[in-house]
Amino acid sequence: MLAVLSGGGTAGHINPALALASELADRGWDVRFAGTPQGVEARLVPAAGVPFTAFEASGFNRKHPLSLVKGVGKIAASSRKAEQWFREIKPDVVVGFGGYVSIPVARAAEKMGIPVVLHEQNSVMGMANKYLAKKAACVCVTYEHSMACLPPDASARLTGNPVRRSVMEASREEGRALFGLSEDDTMLLVFGGSLGARHINEAVVALKDELLSRPQLHVVHITGPKELDAVTEALALTEEEAGRWTLLGYQDRMGETMAAADAIVSRAGATSLAEISARAIPALLVPYPHATEDHQTTNARAYVDAGCAFMVPDAELDTPAFSEAVFSLIDDEAVRAAQTAAARAQKTAEAATMLADVVTAAAEGRPSTVQ
Known part of the structure; x- marks a missing residue:
């Protein structure tokens, strides 16, 4: 055939x-x-x-x-x-x-x-x-x-x-080895799609001190190629901090990267959302507000309504709603478990x-x- x-x-x-x-x-x-x-x-x-x-x-x-x-x-x-x-x-x-x-x-x-x-x-x-x-x-x-x-x-x-x-078959062990993480570490993955997302980058940078106050937390932050220098300068990571905050402009090993993640902050493009769903990773979705017919918000809403993720509008990234959702994902294992179970039920x-x-x-x- x-x-x-x-x-x-x-x-x-x-x-x-x-x-x-x-x-x-x-x-x-x-x-x-x-x-x-x-x-x-x-x-x-x-x-x-x-x-x-x-x-x-x-x-x-x-x-x-x-x-x-x-x-x-x-x-x-x-x-x-x-x-x-x-x-x-x-x-x-x-x-x-x-x-x-x-x-x-x-x-x-x-x-x-x-x-x-x-x-x-x-x-x-x-x-x-x-x-x-x-x-x-x-x-x-x-x-x-x-x-x-x-x-x-x-x-x-x-x-x-x-x-x-390549996304489906990567193992958690491969992903953890890629970033030098133990099973006791919690990994937060931040990415905005292939080109990055400036507003998400800025919102996450603003949470730097509170994020790094959690000793077992590691952040893998894919900024987008054009944003890497600006985010690097804004974070001003010390050598010790850089050991727990990995900055990448682009990542061509997304299978292993997603396999290692315990939680994700991401846009809600079709591919990103499908990969998050297929791997059943707890997520905070921030739809790109200027997508055609606002389809990213519509994409995300169905997924959120099923209990698979949180959603915060781009306009609320600088409000407590964003930080509360981020730390709920990081700190509450029961929240992550519930989202994972709901995502698996989607059978993506x-x-x-x-x-x-x-x-x-x-x-x-x-x-x-x-x-």
Whole structure:
């Protein structure tokens, strides 16, 4: 069986696709990927060992009508290119993960009678998936309430958001060894996504003295590449303090890092939240307030309502609400245990398996279970 996966624009579209690629490969599938030549997928996908084919696609700005003309032209040309490619490789199914590039790839599949499965990572459905949902064999969602946005006759399945194996398979022992921690130490992990989060950095720096007053606490703080120097200067750690406060601009070993963590302070992007959920780590979520349609807040709310995490709005980072939530996570083992149990009940660790089951059913012409 051959599957073509497609998505682009952000790692949030690519990471779940790569998680699915690993699961399908284990089942004996051949997997290819269609993305843009300039997007992060052009780097991440080949690095994961998945064959990559580039297609031009771009969005448009409503204030500049010419951008719409150019965008439509690229999609039309890429649709024709995808049809020609499909005649050569004969895929059994196409899986779209969002981003403009998935539109021409899925349209070509529809035209040729190849089933299309979509996966939506966020609580608010993206433009590409909204457009393609009407004709898809199945739309897989991360959040149950996202189904309300689908056409009435759409086939839908709640699968959760697949997580990379490098994150899932790392052990706590590996993570603790990476940072030189004993099992008696408590590790707080702070990160704001791939680019960091200045306001979270500032709020955590303001708690430096109170955090370090807890002798068994170790902070691993991933600032974002552009924020590292400013945070280093603001913290002004002594040599002794630096032994318990690790500063990193970026971390490419997130599997081990998350495996070592007892609690996390993070934004609520789709990938971050899926990884936190899959590893069942107690968390304080601070949604990025300027995300499209405030989708990070919507992402976080469902998770918080299930008892898996705390949430503090970005606007309240400088208030006692933030510090109280941070120290509740650090100091109260019962709070952490309750959040871990609630997170495990979400079964995010099974998302790749469930999505692969849907993809297999679509390729074989079987209906997907509606949930």
